[in-house]
Amino acid sequence: MTVRPPLAMLAELTHRCPLSCPYCSNPLDLARKETELSTEEWAGAFRQAADLGVLHLHLSGGEPASRRDLEELVATARGAGLYTNLITSGIGLTERRLRALDEAGLDHVQLSLQGTDAAMADRIGGYRGGFDRKMQVAGWIAEIGFPLTLNAVVHRQNLHQLPEALDMAVRMGARRIEVAIVQFHGWAMQNRAALMPTRAQAEEARRIVEEARKRLLGTLVIDFVPADYHEDFPKSCMGGWGSTGLNIAPDGTVLPCHAAQTIPHLSFDSVRDRPLREIWYNGAAFNAYRGYDWMPEPCRSCDRKQIDHGGCRCQALALAGDAGATDPVCARSPRHAELRAKADAFAAGSDETLTYRSFAPAEPA
Amino acid sequence: MTIGPASVPVLPRGVRLHHDRVRDTWVLLAPERAIRLDPIGHAVLCEVDGTRSFGAIVAALAAKYDAPQDRIAEDSRGLLTGLLNRRMLELTE
Ligand code: SF4
Ligand code: SF4
Numbered sequence: 001m002t003v004r005p006p007l008a009m010l011a012e013l014t015h016r017c018p019l020s021c022p023y024c025s026n027p028l029d030l031a032r033k034e035t036e037l038s039t040e041e042w043a044g045a046f047r048q049a050a051d052l053g054v055l056h057l058h059l060s061g062g063e064p065a066s067r068r069d070l071e072e073l074v075a076t077a078r079g080a081g082l083y084t085n086l087i088t089s090g091i092g093l094t095e096r097r098l099r100a101l102d103e104a105g106l107d108h109v110q111l112s113l114q115g116t117d118a119a120m121a122d123r124i125g126g127y128r129g130g131f132d133r134k135m136q137v138a139g140w141i142a143e144i145g146f147p148l149t150l151n152a153v154v155h156r157q158n159l160h161q162l163p164e165a166l167d168m169a170v171r172m173g174a175r176r177i178e179v180a181i182v183q184f185h186g187w188a189m190q191n192r193a194a195l196m197p198t199r200a201q202a203e204e205a206r207r208i209v210e211e212a213r214k215r216l217l218g219t220l221v222i223d224f225v226p227a228d229y230h231e232d233f234p235k236s237c238m239g240g241w242g243s244t245g246l247n248i249a250p251d252g253t254v255l256p257c258h259a260a261q262t263i264p265h266l267s268f269d270s271v272r273d274r275p276l277r278e279i280w281y282n283g284a285a286f287n288a289y290r291g292y293d294w295m296p297e298p299c300r301s302c303d304r305k306q307i308d309h310g311g312c313r314c315q316a317l318a319l320a321g322d323a324g325a326t327d328p329v330c331a332r333s334p335r336h337a338e339l340r341a342k343a344d345a346f347a348a349g350s351d352e353t354l355t356y357r358s359f360a361p362a363e364p365a
Numbered sequence: 366m367t368i369g370p371a372s373v374p375v376l377p378r379g380v381r382l383h384h385d386r387v388r389d390t391w392v393l394l395a396p397e398r399a400i401r402l403d404p405i406g407h408a409v410l411c412e413v414d415g416t417r418s419f420g421a422i423v424a425a426l427a428a429k430y431d432a433p434q435d436r437i438a439e440d441s442r443g444l445l446t447g448l449l450n451r452r453m454l455e456l457t458e
Contacts, residue, residue, distance in 0.1 A: 005387055005388070007399060051387070052387070053385070053387035053388065055383070055385065055392065055394060055399045056394070056397070056399065081383070081386075083381075083383070083394045083399075085396060085397075107379050107381075107394075107396075108379045108396045110396070145378055146378070146379070147377065147378055147379030147380075147396060149396055149397075175377075175379075175396070175452040176396060176397070176452065217450055218449060218450050218452070219452075220452070221451055221452050223397070
């Protein structure tokens with residue numbers, strides 16, 4: 001199989017974040033500040049990524065603004081020829097820092113939205129005052145003229161705010177909005193009972209998005225991530241394992257997707273030890289689920305295998321106990337009925353208690 | 366929104382042409398999107414400078430490639446309308 005160069009790289013600059021969203025995609029075992037790559041190490045990784053063929057660099061976290069050297073990292077990435085996208089909650093950005101990011105050549109800002117009012121957003125984000133601050137940051141973003149994408153994560157507790165989120169995006173002058181129904185990885189797995197939308201809600205969300213796409217054609221581009229558990233076909237996770245993109249964790253571990261470390265039998269390389277090019281083409285974790293040879297039935301002889309690549313490996317592990325199984329979201333998986341029942345049971349719950357993300361207590365010295 | 370001869374197309378901030386040295390091709394980079402450009406697409410977008418009208422762009426391309434204006438207008442309008450709908454292009458007039 002010929003492996004093509006990657007198009008996109010997500011750099012999780014840090015796991016630190018003032019917010020503590022209960023669906024955060026960061027792993028349960030958050031990386032501490034002491035383990036983070038230095039400015040020079042990130043710079044080296046960016047240059048290697050550009051040489052490898054990466055076009056888009058997503059600067060993410062945690063909250064990337066928690067890194068004091070963010071401005072310098074953006075300048076380096078632009079210097080290397082990468083398109084730089086900042087994925088932020090807005091907290092930690094000031095007008096001065098945004099102007100410095102502008103100077104550094106930042107191409108685009110993606111601002112996360114936990115809710116459309118302070119009551120909802122601050123409860124979900126677990127950070128009082130966060131919403132008001134975010135609105136202030138959005139004002140500066142518009143003033144400076146950064147192109148903006150709003151990133152609305154929706155679930156059972158805030159799906160009723162979806163129409164307002166779309167209106168907000170238009171009012172803020174965003175060109176795009178990503179409406180993502182919570183995906184159950186990382187911390188979200190701890191909160192399935194509190195966040196799982198009902199099937200009816202999931203359908204309603206799709207209808208709202210389809211209507212808005214027509215109404216707002218040429219004004220607002222809407223990307224939609226449906227409620228995976230209620231679908232009949234899985235998402236094409238990462239556009240195919242090891243085919244289009246890669247992630248780098250705060251400590252330099254290079255991952256085929258952000259949840260890959262939940263698969264216990266995989267071993268990962270670090271940019272601290274091995275050139276990125278070698279990791280991409282020869283790394284054991286990248287080759288584990290590349291292409292189609294690893295596939296079991298029903299995927300192996302399925303006409304959709306080039307479309308969804310058998311779904312998500314991390315989800316197959318979490319739901320079927322085997323990372324090499326067909327994603328149970330698929331109606332052709334023997335485990336689909338079981339998942340469907342589970343999803344409906346989670347959605348029917350009335351417990352709204354959230355488990356917020358947090359750092360594990362420090363190990364005793 | 367339709368593109369007429371007097372429309373002045375412009376690539377908004379955050380959308381830019383980039384030479385992809387690894388794949389040896391021109392691409393148009395935008396948030397979450399990279400569009401690989403064929404030589405015609407690249408030629409059209411090179412003419413988009415935010416000051417010249419669509420009519421002027423078509424005339425320039427027709428002269429440069431010695432091709433009928435109608436064909437050029439149709440092809441470029443298709444490309445630019447697609448970009449317009451995806452918020453990767455704006456019209457100033
Ligand atoms: S999902 Fe929430 S907690 Fe996690 S990094 Fe984003 S803003 Fe921070
Ligand atoms: S059987 Fe496998 S390849 Fe076919 S649709 Fe389901 S997950 Fe995709």
